[in-house]
Amino acid sequence: MSQTTLAPPETGTPEPPAPAKRKYPWYVIKPREGERVKAFLEAFAAILRYSNYKPALDQYSRSSMKCSSCTTNCPVYATTHDPRDIPCYRSGLLLKTYRRHFTVGGWFAAKVSGDPGLTEAEIDEMADVFYRCTACKRCTLECPLGIDHGLLTHLGRWILSELRIVPKGLEISVIEQLHGETGNTSAIPAHALKDTLEFLEEELLEMFGIPMHYPVDEPDREFVFFPAVSDYLLEPETLMGNLAVIHAAGDAGNWTIGTGYFDGINYGLFYSDHVLERTIAKLVGEVARLRGRKALIGECGHASRSAKEFVPVFGGDLTVPVVNIMEYTLRQIEAGKIVLDPNIITEKVTYHDPCNIARSGWIIDQPRKIIRAFCPNFVEMEPHGRNNLCCGGGGGTVSVDEIHEFRMSVAGRMKADQMRATGAKYVIAPCANCKKQLKELIEYHKLDTKLVGLHDLILKAIVIPGAKSPAERAAAERGE
Amino acid sequence: MSELLAFARGPFFVLTFTFMILGLLRHIGLRTYRLYQVLHRTPKRDVPWGKIVRNTAGWLLPIRHIFTSAPTMKIASIAFHVGIVIVPVFLADHVFLWSRGLGISLPGLSDRAADVLTLMAIAAGFYLFGFRILNRTARNLSGRIDYFVTAAVLVPLVSGYLASHPESAPLTYEALMLIHVLSANLLFVLMPTTKLAHVVLFPFDRLSPEIFWRLVPGAGDRVAEALRGNRQGAEA
CATH class of the missing domain: 1.10.1060 (Fumarate Reductase Iron-sulfur Protein; Chain B, domain 2)
Known part of the structure; x- marks a missing residue:
């Protein structure tokens, strides 16, 4: 194990006060001293x-x-x-x-x-x-x-x-993921995960009027689910949308979330093969522990790419197929297992392609087919697809708070202009990093739009037999 | 001067041309071996040949990239490359050299077509040279070697054109031919030793985004181990 990149920080050591002008543009926990x-x-x-x-x-x-x-x-x-x-x-x-x-x-x-x-x-x-x-x-x-x-x-x-x-924003998360007690980048303990899932189930019960459950630590399932772990803190509607789709598709008994490891985030993609490999080892190790057959990755560009591209490289004997949740959802729609009401999201909607899944051409058409299935007023940003513009927080920079102004006024400026030009009410971004960056951009540039995940909108429009209809749910949301 | 020209056209030409061929073959061999190494060290060994061939073909005549920005530079670049690939190989006088030296029979360009292509390449080459100087972004990127290589390609073009039109040339035919042959010989030396090697390495370019992300299992651990050893050695 590396004593450089991956070593945990010395506990109890107070951080030195930030100098007037930093040597690096961002905070570094313990950079190499002297001659480098x-x-x-x-x-x-x-x-x-x-x-x-x-x-x-x-x-x-x-x-x-x-x-x-x-x-x-x-x-x-x-x-x-x-x-x-x-x-x-x-x-x-x-x-x-x-x-x-x-x-x-x-x-x-x-x-x-x-x-x-x-x-x-x-x-x-x-x-x-x-x-x-x-x-x-x-x-x-x-x-x-x-x-x-x-x-x-x-x-x-x-x-x-x-x-x-290394920016502290990345390293501190990686240290927790690889050495911390919680083993994930958001430092969520397993019991807190379970509490969150219970809370989401209650919300879904209230919303749909029927019970739906997140299976936890169930062995021998087809899918083991790894969203960006920050979704458990920040994106409840995305996670509820994920469950609603899987439930409606009849796959409630075919997936599970593991408490041994439940984080799709892999910052190694951004700065270190060593971190990348060790994080992949945790992912495939959890799938193996639960005797799962596939890794199902949530709405996250870099999590999806790192798993898709590097599980076959670093997974060894534990290598399993990797499926992105949007691929899964489209398959269910095309199989006729999922029905989406086209009368719920009538406002103008646009879609942001996360670079890590679009640049290679891997996931471009799938989300568009899903969106067109229930959003009649879909408009494209220009350019889009393989040639999309980055949100401005890619490559891990979204986690570096010290360069917030750079992300807003430089790296994300063209994306802000692009969002504004569509005039869309909703901007869909199926990626945890892009979501954070784009929400901040919308606030910074005072854009009249709302950032959502794809499954956030699916949650509103999905039709589940025996449950409250999308129209009923929409009325309830409006307080009628 | 005629003795010097005879030397430049004779043994010196053979020497530099052989140097170029061997140098370029070395590049192809090395690059192929390196790619084999990359795939050998990683478990993910599939190569999307179809995609690579399509992308390579697309970049051979990159029409769809022209209007993304700086279209004049892109058009100049295409015109330059078309000229410098076709004229040196298919010029009637050169076709004769191919036949005499290597026994290779190639169709020759008409004089008019050769003139048009050469003038096009010269104009485009000067534009590209000027672009490096006048465009702020390109100037910020360019080093001495970038100017030198562009100029080195232009000299045989200009001298060759003037030699074939002695009526409008400022120098004697013999002097122009000496410049032409010596600069061509210089180009043969530069071909494998500078970025001009892309003349044969171009087919490898589209492989890179598909192949170079094939990382090596265990490399991170071995790097950490080596660096820890270095530090312990330094402390001891």
Whole structure:
């Protein structure tokens, strides 16, 4: 186990007062002190030796054309026009370090040109620019040479994290998830989870007039459910919508929530392969404990991508298929098991594509088919789908409170304009990170719209035989 | 000068051309081996070849990317590439060299078509060079090598065109041919040693988003272990 990234913080140590100007743009729990160049290069060397990044760096350092095409698609650069926000410039910092310290040609060129090599200032610059990137990978769509700047941001952050240069907002959650008593990023104890589920069941009983239950720790079920754990605190309607769909589809006996581990969040995707792998191990371990057959991931972009992409990589013998809740819901609608009333959500509705599930083309049509099944007044944001604009809080930056102003006025500005242009009453965002960021954007930019999850709206429109109708529920909600 | 030209066209040409071929083959071999390594070290080994081929084909003539922004630069880039790929290979005089040197028989361009394509590539090349200087974003990104490589591609184009139109050339035919052949030889050296290697590495570009996220199980633990060893060594 790493003693750098993953070590729990020293308890009882008061945090030093924040200096007038921070060394890093965000709080760091315990950054590496003193000379960091050697430590950075050692971490880089170790990662190159044991990981798969060397071929990527070889290719990218050979092919980077510096043509500036990537700037076309970067919402951060489009807002700031600051050279440090050019994807190719940011990646170039890492590629330059790779060339001059880990390739013969680059070493020779550095000697000839008198290049002193990596400097402390460059490490500070990387700490800055790699967290000004939201890792949305939109730039990759326009790069003629196919450079995946999101991958290089991830790698740069991993190296920095081995020097403990990680935003506190991410590290503190990961420490709780991997070492804490609760084992999840929101520090929710199992008994609190059960209380929450009971509360949601009572709400559903009142709403629908029939009982529905969240199965807990039931073995041998098809699905083990992992929403972003913050949904249990912040998104009750999404979770109720999830249960309503599964209940109506007749799958009440086919799923369960595990109290051993119930968090879909995986911040490792944002900054460390080490964290990514250990978090995947917790997920597949819980599915195995319950003898489940599939991992069902809730409404969350990065949770879905990290599970879909990395369970097959890190899951080993415990690898199971990964299903996103929207894929599940669409399947039930298409099978005729779910009926949605098209007369409930008549207001204008739009949909935000979370980058982590849309950029690859994985989940684009599924939510739209669901929405069109019951929202007659659906409008698209432009651009959308694979070419969507990031919410401005991607890549874990939404968890970094110290850069709130950056997220609002820079990274999310184009998204705010895009939401405003639709004139929609509801903006649907099926992702815990996007929801937080977009709610803050709506408040900051004073937009006349409401941010919801897809299953929040399904909850309003779903027709369950024997239960109160959507119209009755709507009337009850209005107090009639 | 004629002796120098004969040397540049003869043994020096053979040397640099061979260097280019071997260098580019080395790149292809290395890149293929690296991709094999990547897939060998990860359990997820499927490769979506169909998607990669489609994306590569789409980028060979990237019409749909033209109007995303800076359309003039994109059009110039396409025109430049079309010119520098077609003219050096299919120019009638070069077709003769292919046939004489390697026994390869290729169809030759008409003089008029060659002139049009060459002028198009020259104009586009100068535009791209100017774009690097005048566009703030591109200028911020560009280093000396980026200007040098663009210029290095332009010199044989311009000198070749002027040599084939001696009536309007400011230098003698022999001088122009010397510049043309030497700069072409320089280009052969630069091809495998600079970013110009993308002439053969282009097919690998679309693999990257599909392959490079195939991470290695246990890499995080091994990195942590190695770094802990380094620290203990430093403290001892």
